[in-house]
Amino acid sequence: MRDSLEAKLEVAGFLERIINRSTYSQKEIAEMCGFNTPNIITMLKQGSTKVPVEKIPALAKALDIDRVEFFELVMKNYRPKEYEVIVEIFGEPISDAERAIIKLLRQVIPAGQLVNNTNHYRNKIREALEN
Known part of the structure; x- marks a missing residue:
């Protein structure tokens, strides 16, 4: 199993690439996702904070990415054991x-x-x- 830092950085690197290519500013993305401050977007890009699971759909929509694939990335990296249980019960998610x-x-x-x-x-x- 990968360590927590490596997992955080994989998600952070992905988010940094996607956010940097977005036509929206970090402030706009934060507002679209219901975050109180745009600083959270910087923190997500740096890996200093994890993506809140409940924000995955809003972030995916704001960033124009597939919500299922984003959910998989986040869960596999942040909560791999819980993700395994989800897959065991419901099967592989379909994007x-x-x-x-x-x-x-x-x-x-x-x-x-x-x-x-x-x-x-x-x-x-x-x-x-x-x-």
Whole structure:
């Protein structure tokens, strides 16, 4: 298991890259997330404070990043044991992008065909992605 500092710095480095590319100022991001002061954004970027779990959806929206992937990053780094339990009970989280792909597959593959031809469709999808 990684040490706490290394985990904090992975999240902080990610946030620093994303915040620096954002079109919003740190003050605007803080306001969008309901933080009382923009200093918290600097503290998140430096890794001197952890991302509050309850702020993950608001931060993801403000930074235009996938909330599920951000949740995974935060939980795996800050609370790995709790994350393992969540995955054990609910399964691997599905990002918004993955959900859109599943929806597309359901539209393209005729109802009932996937169950009867799983390997066929799996191979077709693999071939399409490799080309």
